[in-house]
Amino acid sequence: MSSVAVNLAYIAAAVLFVFGLKMLGSPATARRGNALSALGMLIAIVATLLSRGIVEWHWIAIAVLAGTLVGASAARLVAMTAMPEMVALFNGSGGIASLLVGWAALFPEAGGMVGAFTAATVAISVLIGGVTFSGSLIAWGKLAEVMPSGALLFAGQRFINAALLIALVACGVLFVLDPAPDSPFFIAVLALAFVLGVMAVVPIGGADMPVVISLLNSYSGLAACAAGFAINNNVLIVSGSLVGAAGIILTNIMCKAMNRSLANVLFSGFGAVKSGAKVEGEVKPINPEDASLILEAASAVTFVPGYGMAVAQAQHVVQELGELLEENGCEVTYAIHPVAGRMPGHMNVLLAEANVPYDQLVEMEDINPRMGAIDVAVVIGANDVVNPSARGDETSPIYGMPIINVDHARTVFVLKRSMASGFAGVDNPLFFGDNTRMLFGDAKASISELIASLKG
Amino acid sequence: MELVPVYLAFILVLAIFLGFELISKVPATLHTPLMSGANAISGITIVGALLAAGAGGPDWLASLLGAAAVFFATVNVVGGYLVTDRMLGMFKKRGEGEGAAKR
DSSP, X not given: OOHHHHHHHHHHHHHHHHHHHHHTTSTTTHHHHHHHXXXXXXXXXXXXXXXXXXXXXXXXXXXXXXXXXXXXXXXXXXXGGGHHHHHHHHHHHXXXXXXXXXXXXXXXXTOSOOOHHXXXXXXXXXXXXXXXXXXXHHHHHHHTTSSOOSOOOOTTHHHHHHHHHHHHHHHHHHHHHSOOTTOHHHHHHHHHHHHHHHHHHTTSOGGGHHHHHXXXXXXXXXXXXXXXXXXXXXXXXXXHHHHHXXXXXXXXXXXXXXXXXXXXXXXXOGXXXXXXXXXXXXXXXXXXXHHHHHHHHOSEEEEEEOHHHHHTTOHHHHHHHHHHHHHTTOEEEEXXXXXXXXXXXXXXXXXHHTTOOGGGEEXXXXXXXXXXXXXXXXXXXOOGGGOTHHHXXXXXXXXXXXXXXXXXXXXXXXXXXXXXXXXXXXXXXXXXXXXXXXXXXXXXXXXXXXXXXHHO | OTTHHHHHHHHXXXXXXXXXXXXXXXXXXXXXXXXXXXXXXHGGGHHHHHHHHHSOOSXXXXXXXXXXXXXXXXXXXXXXXXXXXXXXXXXOOTTSHHHHHTO
């Protein structure tokens, strides 16, 4: 194929990516949108393989085969609860691929050295790609709990990070001035980028992971974008920036949903803070039989799930309970906070897997105005996202964060393993509310008992 | 020749605006599939990887770097699209799929 034909194919691919993302705007068309986007990718790959630039096939064949095998089996085997870990690893693999593409651009086919502009873009792709890669590995480690998920803070952290950044810029500039592929400054940029990625994610606590995943997602796009500059390729720039924009929007949504700035998430180590007024009061426990009587009489019930639901693997019994209540003539909804779960939209995927129809999944802004008409709000494994001190207690670390106002419902059931505080270590006055009843025990077991007594 | 970077930057800026317009319309329900789908798109770097791996230049290191890039980018593309499809296949409207069949 001539290079004109290849570039026309790239335009077609970019158009398909745009349409694919547009169709992701509705659950009814999303699957076709994803298929369109995949078709665009296939067109771009085939056009590249047919271009005159490809003369050597062996390596490509082996790498594509191995990559397909790894990617396909990971995609098929991963449990939906482990989706954040999977996305973190995919982000990392995109980041390292862009880093390597940038690196390889240092060896022009004609021999000799690259120009200053290319060298600068290579340094940027190595920087962003390296940060994405090592940062994603740390994020994966925290999510998979192979390392402590809390925030790791130590004295002089900011000083070290600032020094790292200055060293990176200095080495980058020195490399651009003399862009030999074996320049020691290039190796330094490479190594420092990896270190910076680790340092950037280490101080971020487990509860802030949705933000980090979104941000790394954005970086993986920007890395592809930078690699596009390094090899003068339009389709990389267009697609990379689409992904970069997507990640930034999601990051922004996550930050707003926690009422915090991005800088605050990145540098403050939220998981380490423990303050806020301790609430005192008496909790009112309830047993499953009494709870089932209240549910049977209810005409509007909303479930508010959090990551605890996924940990207890309770989503399937929750769906069963929801269906049972619907048959009883009750209106059932699932109210989902933007930061519930460990990545944006995680709860929705888990409930969809459990066969909850997507028209029952409602967003925070939609449920809050009609919370007063809800007979029973059932909180399952969520804590901070329903904590009323976010509204009223200025000393609370989560003050100002938008929450799902379950305390405005007529009755609240809180399913909880025992009396311990949630992820952010703040006490929750919801537990002491007049209309709150605590259903202690494993969420899955409690809901199974509810189902049994509703049926019985 | 020195205009090429400017053209590329022009494309970059327009694509970012387009991205913001497109993605701000995606509902919260679909944010996880959006993220993994977008992640698959960032695997477009495979195009650069293929060009580097297949150039057949004199430097073996360049081919090796390219081949490694092809591997990682392929994982990204294949895994990303498949897992997104798997997730989106689970999203059903009321009255569709197994949930309704039981009624």
